[in-house]
Amino acid sequence: MEEAVKDQNNEKEKQDKEMYDEELLIRALRQEDLDLFRSEFTQLHSYDQAKFFSKVEDELRTRLYHYLSPEEMAELFESLDIDEEDYQEILAEMNPSYAAEMLSNMYADDAVDVLNELDKEQVVSYLTIMDDESAKEIKELLHYEEYTAGSIMTTEFVAISQNQTVRSAMYILKNEAPNAETIYYIYVVDDDKKLVGVISLRDLIISHDDVMISEIMSERVMSVGVSEDQEAVARQMKDYDFLALPVVDFQHHLLGIITVDDIMDVMEEEASDDYSKLAGIADLDSIDRNPFNAAKKRLPWLIALLFLGMITANLIGRFEATLDKVAILAVFIPLIAGMAGNTGTQALAVAVRGIATGDLEKENKLSLVLREAGTGLITGTTCGIVVSLIVYVWKGTFFLGMLVGVSVFISLFVATLAGTLVPLFMHKLKVDPAVASGPFITTINDIISTLIYLGLATLFLNYLI
Amino acid sequence: MEEAVKDQNNEKEKQDKEMYDEELLIRALRQEDLDLFRSEFTQLHSYDQAKFFSKVEDELRTRLYHYLSPEEMAELFESLDIDEEDYQEILAEMNPSYAAEMLSNMYADDAVDVLNELDKEQVVSYLTIMDDESAKEIKELLHYEEYTAGSIMTTEFVAISQNQTVRSAMYILKNEAPNAETIYYIYVVDDDKKLVGVISLRDLIISHDDVMISEIMSERVMSVGVSEDQEAVARQMKDYDFLALPVVDFQHHLLGIITVDDIMDVMEEEASDDYSKLAGIADLDSIDRNPFNAAKKRLPWLIALLFLGMITANLIGRFEATLDKVAILAVFIPLIAGMAGNTGTQALAVAVRGIATGDLEKENKLSLVLREAGTGLITGTTCGIVVSLIVYVWKGTFFLGMLVGVSVFISLFVATLAGTLVPLFMHKLKVDPAVASGPFITTINDIISTLIYLGLATLFLNYLI
Known part of the structure; x- marks a missing residue:
């Protein structure tokens, strides 16, 4: 059995290697051995060709435009998955008539995807050089708005x-x-x-x-x-x-x-979209090698949340007198805020997914809200009781236990509702509900729950001292 | 143009209605009008048949087993998407030989999906009644482990x-x-x-x-x-x-x-899996109608996080003396913890996605860690400076501004690294890295950041008073 598993792994590795011999291809390019290169490269699946194309260094890449016909390059381009901003650069490397012929040989929908990344002027110039029929097909598709059926369809059908x-x-x-x-x-x-x-x-x-x-x-x-x-x-x-x-x-x-x-491709795009918004990142499509690029994608959210967080700080500041008298109150702020943030994220994820998959179109939105209210009551009651008991046993003060427990109960209930209502409301306003990302809802719920907790504490301050 | 859009919507609605006349079907079932029912129902796409099947009330559903042949029911079942635990109940409603014949008429991979939800004894009894060839095919597939290629393949090919x-x-x-x-x-x-x-x-x-x-x-x-x-x-x-x-x-x-x-189906399943774990919900497959079920899926995480939160509270408790002297310190706890939680979630999402899509297999893990460390330094420095300035302007104390700023800087750096290292470490241990869910990382980072902040505050307490 052990033996068999090892054999299987060997088989697998061998297969992977056969599929794609990168070093051989690079050597052939370096030595300008057209025949060797073509005999290997044209055997590859276009996905592997595209992988090679996007990996190879600039100088060797330009050599490919002489080694491959526009038809062959078209097939490679249909499988190419590079950053949108790179298309411009790569097309500029090609002779314009080569590029135009390549584009006209691509399936029209894929050609449009490429053209959508270029300047208007460039698009026009390619369309002018291209044969009339392809230009007509592409022009038709260029009209459709992104993310619609028209933008992903092809006109080449039977x-x-x-x-x-x-x-x-x-x-x-x-x-x-x-x-x-x-x-x-x-x-x-x-x-x-x-x-x-x-x-x-x-x-x-x-x-x-x-x-x-x-x-x-x-x-x-x-x-x-x-x-x-x-x-x-x-x-x-x-x-x-x-x-x-x-x-x-x-x-x-x-x-x-x-x-x-x-x-x-659409399914993967949309899933990664929902996911990155839940995490509060502008765009998670590829792992950047550059920390500055990564930081650029994350900082907008972080700075926005920093200002929201300042509001929280300001609100807590108004309770400074209370905190001054009973310092132990501060101890439970992160706990209550954290719990509220977590329930809010859970409710948000359910609502956003429900909207994305269309499940919510069919059922009554009110029933979702009522259902979530019920869920919030159950989770709130359970966690509230548990937390009350722990605090009471730990600190020995009945009233502090009650205060923290009741705060958790109300916070979880309100946070669950907020996690449901905010995306529904955004959907109503035709804003992408996933914009109400995880971090956003979490920060909102930090504010609400801290207010509830310190508000209650101030109200019943006499019992705490 | 307005007119055209309206027309299109009407067209759309009409089409939807034509596709699927639920009321007519229910009426036909109630009146036991076999001919009317069959003439309508057998025209439907199996997905719509399955939708009808899972919606109709129990009493009418059992009537379907008499109105449809096992072959027809097999096609419907292949499109059926119900909760796993419901298969048992539904098969129990059928005559055993009807059920066995239906299963043998399904594509073997789909039949296996159904059988996997049943008790071993039940499976054996169905396989015994079934024709030999189907039973053999199904038995072969039953051997493969879930989530492997073997478990989703079919043996019916040319x-x-x-x-x-x-x-x-x-x-x-x-x-x-x-x-x-x-x-x-x-x-x-x-x-x-x-x-x-x-x-x-x-x-x-x-x-x-x-x-x-x-x-x-x-x-x-x-x-x-x-x-x-x-x-x-x-x-x-x-x-x-x-x-x-x-x-x-x-x-x-x-x-x-x-x-x-x-x-x-696999792509959707895996995407929804990553997503629900980022949100900290056991399973987000369908929107439950029942708040108790929903609460059951969320409470395990919430209770676990509650105990983690108690650790935070305990740690903060050790700084009660500090907080007692400078109550204003409490004001910034949620801000710092929140920021750390957010960056941690961002880093986590990138690492988990990288592992899931296989991108990380190819590149060096060390380079990801270094890249994330760089990102943490950049976001930490930026947010730290911004927060320092705001606090300084707002509160007029230079030292408090410095303290909060430096705490944000260190917290963001550490939280980003934690968000990267924890899933990588789990992956190494062959634990699904998505188990290091958003709420979990958030809570861990709450603890770390609060410790950093209050630790620094205690160290430099003299400058604050």
Whole structure:
């Protein structure tokens, strides 16, 4: 068994190495050995090519533009995952006509992603050099707003008419296969280019050649509106296990399709978005090598929270007289504030996720608020009682135990509600609810809970002295 | 334009309604109108069927087992997304032979997901009633550990030999299409059932009928080991834009395939996992209707943190004498603890994400630590200076400003390092680093920062009075 596991690891390593021999490629580039380089490089999956491209030093990279055709570079670029601001620099390294030809060879949706990072002037100049058909396709897509279905769809799909036989549909398919982004779903349109049905390649190949498309197509074809949010599209695709979804305009004309690989990118993007906002970081996409860049992403939140924290300090300052008389009160401030911050974050996470996954669209928002109020009462009561007992046993003063316990109870209840209501309210105002990030809610709840605690203490000061 | 947008919304609503007429279905069930119900229900996508199934009341649900065949129920079950503990109850409602037939009609990987929620005895009894072939397939899959490639793969795939023509491969494909989970990649095996190549249906249909498979197949086929972590598999599939990946044992025998729809579920599961742990909730999968359930998921963290918080209180208690002399010190405790908590969470999020996405495997861990130390120095210096100035201007005491500023500086530096080192250390110990959740790191950093602040204050007490 031990032996077997080791074998498996060896196998794995060998495989990884075979997949991608970086040193060999670099050597070939350095020695300007075009044949060796091409014979190795063109065998690689475009993802590995792109990984190599983004890793290699600048001087060798520019050599690639001579070693690879614009078509080959297009495929590499479709898999490229670099920082948005780097596209400009890299395209500037290329000969403009090479760059234009590369862009026209990319799937239109991927080309648009690249062009969106450039200056308007540059975009126009590339579109002018490009062949007319590609330029037209790209111009259409450039119109759609970011994060909508239109912005992630591709116009390279296969559409057929319903008055065709399976044989003629297969004929069309074979011709269009090299250019279409997917051929596993074929969409059926009427004379007006309106979407009327869908058929999978699977159903097509098991049908008899002479059957009419209208007989075997499914008329219950799901589609998304071109201006729909990409997150909603991703959800639909995941729920229904589709490999592609058609995109239509308001008159149900077929405009494009969205394929599952784009959706996986959207899912990762949105998840990382929610996550980084819960942590209070502007953007967590990649691990920066540079501490200044990292600090730049974190400082906006930290400074904002510092000012919020100053408000807390100011408010506590008003209770200085109370604190002066009973110094032990200060001992429990971090505990109460911390507990309130934690419950608030929990409630926030549930609400933000509920909004993001669309679960909250279906159910009544009031029921969520009531549910959370109930949860806050339960957690508040439990923690309040536990804390009362501990403080009473520890300090031996019944009243201090009561005070801390009641403060925890009220704070947890209010903090849970705040964690729910703030994101719901922001969603209502069409602000991204994840902006109400974890640190923000935590700091708000610090303020509320400290006020509750010191307010109660001041009110009942006589019992404490 | 306004008009157009409105039209689009109407279109959207109409479409949603057409997709799914819940009331009609419920009415048909109540009136025991089998024909009406079936004519509507069998038209629905299995995801909508499953949604209806999990929503309808118990009494009507049991009626469904008589209205739908085990095959139809199998398809519905594949799309069902209910709480794990509910499967037991629902299967108990069915006639055992109906349940067994349904399970044998499901894709083996989905059937295994259901069976994994049941008692061992129940599983055995279903497997006994089931037809032998299905039982065998399911038994094989039941062996694999959860969260590995083996646990999410399916054994229903199409494999062909390389010594075949395209024509005969297409023939096999047409026969197996109804049972295979995907036919868009066809795997090529040698006589020993070892994986030697892959060909896409796309390449198959554009090739001439008489070409040999060995000529057109790709020999650079990527595969994953059966015991590989599902998250690593998901990453590979997303990076390379595959629709399916073959799973092999250590001798490279083809065991099964993993399809993209399963991977999307894995991606969502893992993202929601990281997210809920950052928020300190046991499990955030679904929005509970019941506040007691919600409280049950949150209380373990809250109680644990309460005890940690008590440690903080105890530590602060040791500085009671200091606080007694300079009550204003208490004013800045929440500010400093809050800032430390926030930076710690930011650093934690970066480290946990880096571990989860595998980015950290490639780069040196020491370089992350050094980078984070640098980030901590920068954010600490910036926030420290800002806070010093504010406190100095506000309170007019230079020394208090210095004290708070220096405390913020040290706290932020230490908290950033703690947020990085704790998850790295847990990863080293093979503990899921996300267990070092946001609230946990926050509370740890509360303790550290309060100690730094009050320690410094006590040391320099003479300057403060």
